Amino acid sequence: MLGCNQNICLLISCIVFLTSVHYLSAYSCEFNVRMKQALKNEGFHRNLTYGIIFNGEDDQCWLFKDCILGLEQVLPSGVYANPDELSTLRRNNKINAIPKHQVNIELPAEKSPPTVTYVIEKIQDCKVYMWLPVHARYHIALYGGGMTRNKIDPPKLYLRCPDQRLEMCNKAAKPVNFLCNGSSKEKCSWKEIPYSVMSDSIVWKIPVGDMDHYSKISVGTALVIAIGSLYLIKAIHEHKLITSFNPFNNPLS
Numbered sequence: 001m002l003g004c005n006q007n008i009c010l011l012i013s014c015i016v017f018l019t020s021v022h023y024l025s026a027y028s029c030e031f032n033v034r035m036k037q038a039l040k041n042e043g044f045h046r047n048l049t050y051g052i053i054f055n056g057e058d059d060q061c062w063l064f065k066d067c068i069l070g071l072e073q074v075l076p077s078g079v080y081a082n083p084d085e086l087s088t089l090r091r092n093n094k095i096n097a098i099p100k101h102q103v104n105i106e107l108p109a110e111k112s113p114p115t116v117t118y119v120i121e122k123i124q125d126c127k128v129y130m131w132l133p134v135h136a137r138y139h140i141a142l143y144g145g146g147m148t149r150n151k152i153d154p155p156k157l158y159l160r161c162p163d164q165r166l167e168m169c170n171k172a173a174k175p176v177n178f179l180c181n182g183s184s185k186e187k188c189s190w191k192e193i194p195y196s197v198m199s200d201s202i203v204w205k206i207p208v209g210d211m212d213h214y215s216k217i218s219v220g221t222a223l224v225i226a227i228g229s230l231y232l233i234k235a236i237h238e239h240k241l242i243t244s245f246n247p248f249n250n251p252l253s
């Protein structure tokens with residue numbers, strides 16, 4: 001014998017077994033993905049940003065390398081992403097974002113449904129930064145004006161990888177089909193991945209026009225137009241008087 005007492009051998013194989021089980025389960029599903037979402041800039045045109053970290057601590061981002069990340073962002077009625085702007089950004093290789101359905105950017109918030117936009121990016125490192133330009137919709141004026149609260153929820157996070165490496169992970173999650181990227185109409189199979197949100201929920205307060213102001217403004221506008229017209233009529237009248245007394249201008253002479 002090599003001095004391997006049967007109990008010790010059993011213990012060692014036990015440890016080896018447990019370690020590999022631990023490894024496999026870590027491989028199969030401890031994604032440990034974290035995201036910080038923020039709304040930058042001021043005013044009616046803003047920048048929705050996403051900072052995403054994959055397995056930061058335990059150095060396992062190889063699991064995600066060369067995979068494609070797809071965010072499915074729902075925007076509330078008061079906020080939209082402009083499809084024309086997104087297609088320009090895609091053409092210039094700035095961001096790869098695509099509206100899920102047609103988006104009517106003219107509609108006021110009260111008449112618009114929430115919309116969905118995909119933002120897609122390849123994972124190169126353990127960290128990915130993504131962004132989406134968003135705009136406030138016009139809100140129908142109310143008496144008293146005020147603000148509306150538009151809550152932007154965290155997106156759903158999907159992955160697709162060039163090989164089968166995610167097959168054994170998250171078996172319960174059914175693959176979902178949607179666009180592969182913005183450059184083709186082709187659809188790909190994606191898998192939803194759980195993650196932790198590391199930021200506060202985003203609430204964008206958008207000012208609503210005040211109907212009281214509008215009525216004052218309309219009365220003011222009407223007055224200006226009326227006075228202006230009176231002034232014009234008076235001027236035309238005076239001009240006519242002058243020209244009719246001018247003998248050189250008299251068509252009859």
Ligand SMILES: *[C@@H]1O[C@H](CO)[C@@H](O)[C@H](O)[C@H]1NC(C)=O
Binds near residue numbers: 040047049131
């Ligand atoms: C939005 O923010 C990101 C990250 O800070 C930046 O790279 C991008 O240029 C910004 N976009 C706009 C339109 O400001």
Ligand SMILES: *[C@@H]1O[C@H](CO)[C@@H](O)[C@H](O)[C@H]1NC(C)=O
Binds near residue numbers: 180183184186
């Ligand atoms: C978009 O997806 C299609 C289908 O998978 C692929 O052939 C094409 O190379 C992709 N384009 C970009 C720019 O990633």
